[in-house]
Structures are given as C-alpha cells and as structure tokens.
Amino acid sequence: MAASCVALLALALALPLLLLVAWKRWRWGRAARHVIVVVLGDVGRSPRMQYHALSLAKRGFSVTFLGFCTSKPHDELLQSDRIRIVRLTELQRLAVGPHVLQYGVKVVFQAVHLLWKLMCRKPAAYIFLQNPPGLPAIAVCWFAGCLCGSKLVIDWHNYGYSIMGLVHGPGHPLVLLAKWYEKLCGRLSHLNLCVTNAMREDLAENWGIKAVTVYDKPASFFKETPLDLQHQLFMKLSRTYSAFRACSEPSDPGMERSAFTERDAQSGTVTRLPGRPALLVSSTSWTEDEDFSILLAALEKFEQLIDDGERLPPLVCVITGKGPLKEYYSHLICQKHFQHIQVCTPWLEAEDYPLLLGSADLGVCLHRSSSGLDLPMKVVDMFGCCLPVCAVNFQCLHELVKHEENGLVFEDSEELAAQLQMLFSKFPDPAGKLNQFCKNLRESEQLRWDESWKQTVLPLITDT
Numbered sequence: 390m391a392a393s394c395v396a397l398l399a400l401a402l403a404l405p406l407l408l409l410v411a412w413k414r415w416r417w418g419r420a421a422r423h424v425i426v427v428v429l430g431d432v433g434r435s436p437r438m439q440y441h442a443l444s445l446a447k448r449g450f451s452v453t454f455l456g457f458c459t460s461k462p463h464d465e466l467l468q469s470d471r472i473r474i475v476r477l478t479e480l481q482r483l484a485v486g487p488h489v490l491q492y493g494v495k496v497v498f499q500a501v502h503l504l505w506k507l508m509c510r511k512p513a514a515y516i517f518l519q520n521p522p523g524l525p526a527i528a529v530c531w532f533a534g535c536l537c538g539s540k541l542v543i544d545w546h547n548y549g550y551s552i553m554g555l556v557h558g559p560g561h562p563l564v565l566l567a568k569w570y571e572k573l574c575g576r577l578s579h580l581n582l583c584v585t586n587a588m589r590e591d592l593a594e595n596w597g598i599k600a601v602t603v604y605d606k607p608a609s610f611f612k613e614t615p616l617d618l619q620h621q622l623f624m625k626l627s628r629t630y631s632a633f634r635a636c637s638e639p640s641d642p643g644m645e646r647s648a649f650t651e652r653d654a655q656s657g658t659v660t661r662l663p664g665r666p667a668l669l670v671s672s673t674s675w676t677e678d679e680d681f682s683i684l685l686a687a688l689e690k691f692e693q694l695i696d697d698g699e700r701l702p703p704l705v706c707v708i709t710g711k712g713p714l715k716e717y718y719s720h721l722i723c724q725k726h727f728q729h730i731q732v733c734t735p736w737l738e739a740e741d742y743p744l745l746l747g748s749a750d751l752g753v754c755l756h757r758s759s760s761g762l763d764l765p766m767k768v769v770d771m772f773g774c775c776l777p778v779c780a781v782n783f784q785c786l787h788e789l790v791k792h793e794e795n796g797l798v799f800e801d802s803e804e805l806a807a808q809l810q811m812l813f814s815k816f817p818d819p820a821g822k823l824n825q826f827c828k829n830l831r832e833s834e835q836l837r838w839d840e841s842w843k844q845t846v847l848p849l850i851t852d853t
Contacts, residue, residue, distance in 0.1 A: 392721060395786075406582075408768040411793070419485050421514050422449060422450050422451060422514070423450065423451045423452075423453070423511055423512070423513045424439055424445050424450045424451070424452050424453075424513050424514060424515045424516075424517060424814070425448050425452075425453045425454075425455065425507065425510060425512060425513040425515070425516045425517070425539070425757075426441055426442050426445075426453070426454045426455065426456075426516075426517045427455045427456070427503070427507075427517065427518045427519070427526060427530055428454075428455070428457075428518075428519045428644050429456070429457075429477070429499065429503070429519075429522045429523075429526045430456060430457060430519070430522060431456065431457045431459040431460055432454060432458055432460075432462050433458070433459065433460030433461050433462045433739060433788050434455035434458065434459070434460055434674070435456065436463075436608075436766060436770075437519070437544065437605060437766065438454075438456075438519050439454075439462055439463055439466050440608055440838045440839075441467075441517055441544070441842070441846075442454050442466060442472050442617045443463075443465060443466060443469065443472070443839070444838070444842040444843070444846070444847075445517075446469050446471035447839065448843075448847060449471075450470075450471065451471050451473075451555060452469075452472045452473070452632060453473050453475055453508055453510050453511070453513070454466075454472060454473065454474045454475065455475050455503070455507070455510075456474070456476075456477055456478055457476070457477055457479045458474065458476045459479070460711070460736075460737060460739075461738065461739055462474070463608075463610075464739070464740060465610075469797065475506060475510070477502065477503065477506060477808050479504055480498045480499065480502075480517070480820050481639065489563070491688050492563065496524060498650060499525055499526075500525040500528070500529050503525070503526060503529045503530075504529050504533060507529070507530065507533040507537075508533060508536070508537070509617055510655060512537040512538060512539060513537070513539045514539065514540065514850075515540050515541075515542050515579075515850060516533065516534055516539045516540070516541050516542065516627060517542045518530045518541065518542065518543050518544065519546060520543050520544065520545055520546065520547075520549060520571070520575070521542050521546065521547055521548065521549030521552060522549055522569055523543075523549050523570075523571055523574070523575070524549060524567055524571070525623050527541075527543065527570075527571070527574040527575060527577070527578075528570075528577075530640055531574065531577040531578070531827035534579075535591070539554060539755055540579035541573060541577065541578040541579050541580075542578065542579065542580045542581070542582065542850070543578040543580075543581050543582070544582045544583075544603075545575075545581060545582065545583040545584065545592065545600060546584055546763055547584075547587060547759060547760050547762070547763040548568075548571060548759070548760045548762070549567055549571055550564050550565075550567040550568035550571055550758045550810030551759040551760040552676075552678070553567050554759065554790070555676075555677040555678060555759050556677060559834050559848075560843045561601065561712065562574055565588065567840070570814070572596050575592075575596060575598055576596070576597060576598055578598075580849055580850075581598055581599065581600035581601070582601055582602075582603045582695065582846065583600040583601070583602055583603070584602070584603070584604065584605060584763050584764055585602060585604070585762055585763060585764055585785050585788050586602050586761075586785075586788060587761070587762045587784065587788065588600070588602075588762040588763065588785075589601070589602045591760075593800055596648060598842075599742070600846065601846075601849065602723075602845075603841070603842070603845050603846055604764075604769075604788075604841065605764060605766045605769040606769060606773075606836055606837055606838040606839075606840075606841045606842075607770050607772065607773025607774075607821060607835065607837060607838060608773070608836070608837065608838050608839075609767055609837050609838075609839065610740075610743050611743045611746065611747070611770045611773030611774050612743070612747055612773065612774060612775075613747045613774055613775050614743075614744045614745075614746075614748045614774070616650065616659045616660075616661070617652075617657075617659045618744060618748075619650060619659070619744070619747075619748040620645075620647060620650040620651075620652050620659045622741060622744045622745065622748060623647035623648065623649055623650055623748070624645065624647050625676070625741075626735070626741075627647055627648070628815075629735070630733045630735060631731070631733075632705045632707070632731040632732075632733045633647055633648050633649075633705070634647070634648055634664045634673060635647055635648055635662075636648065639651065643655050646662070646693075648662075648665065648666060648705065649661065649662060649665045649666070649668065649748075650662060660675055661817075663819075664702075665702075665703055666703040666704055666705045666731075666839075667702045667703070667705070667750045667751070667813050668704075668705050668707070668748065668749045668750050668751075669704055669705065669706045669749065669750065669751050669752075669753060669809075670707050670708075670709070670745060670746060670749040670751070670752050670753070670771075671684065671706070671707075671708045671709075671752065671753040671754065671755065671767075672708070672709045672710050672767045672770075672774070673708060673709070673710040673712065673755070673756075673767075674710055674711070674712040674714050675710055675711065675712025675713060675714040675715040675718065676713065676714060677759075678756060678757050678758065678759045679755045679756050679757065680755055680757070680781075681708070681718045681721075681755060682721070682802075683755055683781065683801065683802045684706075684708075684753055684755060684802075684805070685718075685721060685725065685803045686802035687803075687806040687809060688704070688706065688725075688727065688730050688732070688805075688806075689725065690802070690803070691730065691806055691807035691809050691810065692727055692728065692729055692730055693705065694806075694810055695729045695730075696729075699810065699814075700814065700815060701810065701813050701814065701816070702813055702816045702817075703729045703730065703731075704729065704730045704731070704813075705730075705731050706730060706731065706733075707730045707732075707733055707734075707735065707745065707749075708732065708734045708755065709734070709735055709736065709737050709745070710734075710736065711736050715734065718734075719734055721769075722734070742770075743770070743773075743774065746770055746773075746774040746776055747774040747775075747776070749774075749776055749778055750776075750813075750816075750817075750823065751778070751809075751812060751813075752767070752768070752771040752775070752776045752777065752778040752779070752780065752796075752822065753778070753780075753805070754768050754771075754778055754779070754780040755781050756768075756780075756781070756783075757781060757783050758783050758784065758785070761783055761784035761785065762784065762785060763784065763785075764786070764788060764789045765780070765789075768780060768789055769789070770798075771789075772789075772795060772830055772835060773835060773837075775827050775830040776827075776830075777795065777796045777797075777823060777826035777827060777830065778790060778795070778796035778797075778800070778811075779796060779798075779799060779805060779808050779809070779812075780797075780798055781798075781799060781800070781805075782799065782800055784796045784811065786798060794826075794829055795829055795833070796826060797812075798811040
C-alpha cells in the first residue's frame with residue numbers, strides 16, 4: 390500500500406513536467422540559434438560567462454542567461470537586445486540542523502529550481518554551463534538537455550571538489566562525494582572547454598574527458614585609461630575613500646586635485662602630481678585560495694624600508710572584491726598602523742574596475758589554484774590594461790605570467806617585498822623596470838576575448 394502511494398505521488402509530480410516537455414517539443418522544437426548560459430553563482434561576478442554570452446549574441450544567437458543577480462553585470466550585457474538575464478533564487482543556508490543536512494537541502498532546492506527554470510525557457514541548441522559550481526548543475530543541465538534536445542557544453546574553470554577541499558580537507562566525505570559526482574557527470578557533456586593546457590591534459594588523463602583549451606583573454610574595455618578619465622575616477626572614488634583624496638588643497642581655486650592628479654578647470658588639462666603615491670591594485674574573491682597575509686607582510690617590510698631612509702614612494706593599495714574572508718582580512722588591515730601606506734577595500738562598479746586597472750602602476754595577484762590547473766583571470770585583465778603584475782607562484786602560472794617579461798613571480802612575502810622595492814625604486818622612473826614591463830605588454834599585441842572566441846569556440850558550435 391505504501392509503495393503504491395509513493396508511486397502515485399511520484400507520478401503526480403512527474404506528470405506536469407512530462408506535459409511541459411511534450412508541449413515545448415510541439416510548440417518550439419529545438420531553436421538552432423538559441424543558447425542558454427547557466428551560472429549557479431552571481432552573474433555580475435562571472436566575467437568569462439558574460440563574455441561567452443556577448444560573443445554568442447554578436448554571432449546572431451539569442452541568449453538566455455540564468456544566474457544569481459547579486460551584483461550588476463557589464464552594461465554591454467544589459468544593453469544587448471539578444472541577451473535576457475533570468476534570475477535564479479539563491480537559497481541561504483539553513484540556520485538549524487547538521488551541516489550535511491543543510492547542504493543537502495540546498496542542493497535539492499537548487500536542482501528542482503534550476504530544472505524548472507530550464508524547462509520554462511524556449512529549448513536551446515546548447516546549454517553553456519560554468520563549472521564550478523557544478524553540483525547539482527551538471528546533472529540538471531544534462532537532464533534538461535536530454536528532455537529538450539539541447540547539447541551540454543561545460544566550461545571548466547577549476548574543479549569544484551578541490552575548492553571544497555580547502556574548507557573541509559581533501560579526505561572529507563563531502564569532498565570525495567563531490568569528486569565522484571564531478572568526474573561521473575562531467576563525462577555526460579557534448580563539448581568541454583577549459584582554461585589551461587594543464588587542465589586539458591589532466592581531464593584527458595585522469596577523467597577521460599576530452600576538452601579544448603580556451604584561454605581567458607581580456608575584453609576590449611580592459612585597456613590603459615586616459616589621464617582625464619583617471620582623474621574623473623579618482624575624484625569619484627575620493628568621495629568615498631580617503632586614500633584617493635589630495636593631501637592638501639590646491640592654492641588656485643580653479644584647480645581640482647586628487648591624490649594622484651590635478652585638473653585645471655579653465656583649460657581642462659589634467660596632469661600627474663609630482664611626488665604622487667604609487668597605486669598598487671589587487672582583486673580577490675576573498676576565499677581560502679588567496680592568502681592576503683603575504684601582501685600585508687610585504688607592505689610592512691616596504692614601510693620599514695621607507696622608515697630606514699630608502700627612496701621609495703608612499704603607496705595606495707586598493708584591494709577590490711567581495712567574499713567570505715573580507716571581514717577577516719579587513720580586521721587585520723585595521724590592526725596595521727601604516728604611516729606611508731593606505732589600504733582600501735572597495736567593491737567597484739563593473740565599468741569602474743577596468744578604469745582602475747588602467748590607472749594603476751602595479752598589480753599583485755595572490756591566487757593559488759586549489760587544483761593547480763586554473764589561471765587567475767584578474768591577471769589577464771591587468772595585462773589587457775598593460776599593467777605589470779607580481780604573482781605568487783603555482784603549478785601552471787607560467788602559461789600566463791612570464792617572469793622578467795610581463796611581470797615577476799614570487800614565493801613568499803620576503804620575495805614580494807624585495808620586488809616592490811626594486812620596482813618602485815626612484816618611482817616614477819621612465820627608465821625603470823616597471824615601465825619596461827609596460828612597454829613589453831604594449832608591444833605584445835594581445836589577442837582580445839571576442840577574436841579568440843571566434844577562432845576557438847565558434848567553429849565547435851557551428852560544426853556540430
């Protein structure tokens with residue numbers, strides 16, 4: 390009797406879904422020029438998937454973008470008449486019960502919610518899915534694709550289980566379950582993309598998955614910022630962050646001054662201030678794979694060098710981003726009593742972030758890949774702005790950062806401090822190492838995202 394009731398309940402739940410599938414098949418069939426892009430995360434903080442959507446739209450596809458809408462995406466995405474963003478509901482973790490139960494409830498909710506959202510959309514030729522996070526999205530997107538005749542494309546940015554391992558440890562049952570799931574379901578896709586050759590080889594050798602490397606490339610709006618736009622950005626940020634404010638007001642009331650620049654209101658001419666501080670930029674998701682204590686220790690050593698009489702500029706260090714460890718590191722920063730260094734941690738609008746990178750003097754990257762197989766997109770963006778980078782070393786970083794060519798690679802805070810001392814010695818020296826790196830980046834004529842996508846991804850989805 391109980392078994393019959395369960396069967397009837399399952400049939401009652403499945404019947405609406407089956408009717409919806411049948412109606413969709415009859416009403417639309419499979420739309421050859423429609424693609425669904427799925428991120429089980431914040432759309433505004435998923436730049437690579439935004440770029441996929443924009444490139445698809447430029448090639449005549451209509452795009453439905455499913456994801457959380459916590460932060461604002463790029464204006465170009467919002468203004469495209471071929472892209473429609475559909476909000477997914479983000480379920481916050483339950484406040485009661487064991488962690489395993491809380492996680493289980495969240496996964497079940499996400500699976501049902503995502504499947505419903507997919508089934509309510511016009512059937513697509515392809516479903517582009519970002520992984521991680523892939524639990525439960527890979528299985529759900531594959532199932533929806535089977536029902537609607539869509540081909541699943543997984544874009545491997547990293548391994549989800551390796552990120553979980555940073556929190557729970559590699560031997561935790563949840564981590565082992567996630568690895569098994571990712572390895573099993575990852576093979577269900579029609580096409581796989583990945584971010585490095587090292588990941589492509591690992592997928593082939595250890596997962597039995599054939600993937601195509603699609604390197605991150607900067608979008609066209611990542612470029613050097615003209616001096617007048619730099620001044621506008623600095624003045625805008627100075628209204629909120631004291632690090633961007635001028636140390637003293639200009640004697641001429643017709644002059645407008647930031648910490649770095651000065652503008653003559655009458656002529657509109659913008660000049661850099663003599664003796665200005667150097668602008669150091671880093672961006673982060675404030676997660677376990679980035680240890681900002683390395684940067685803070687290096688800044689302490691840099692401050693000591695200035696106190697000891699070294700000819701070094703004051704620093705403004707801007708660390709952008711949102712994430713779970715921001716409050717922890719903000720507390721550590723407040724405990725530092727720097728005299729020559731100012732640190733601020735803003736969350737920038739999507740349009741201001743490229744302007745800041747294009748205005749900075751040096752970028753710092755503390756990303757250590759949880760798998761050792763992905764590359765930091767922030768460095769790609771910095772290079773697009775011709776901004777040299779100091780990056781902490783890990784397994785496949787050489788695929789992006791060329792030591793002594795477009796930046797420097799360091800192992801610890803001591804080495805980073807020595808690099809900061811060398812690069813900012815006699816700042817701003819036009820003959821210095823920093824300017825040489827900038828020149829190398831300008832001369833490299835980097836391929837931009839859309840052109841790279843047209844060469845690597847477009848043939849894969851037009852030939853299948």
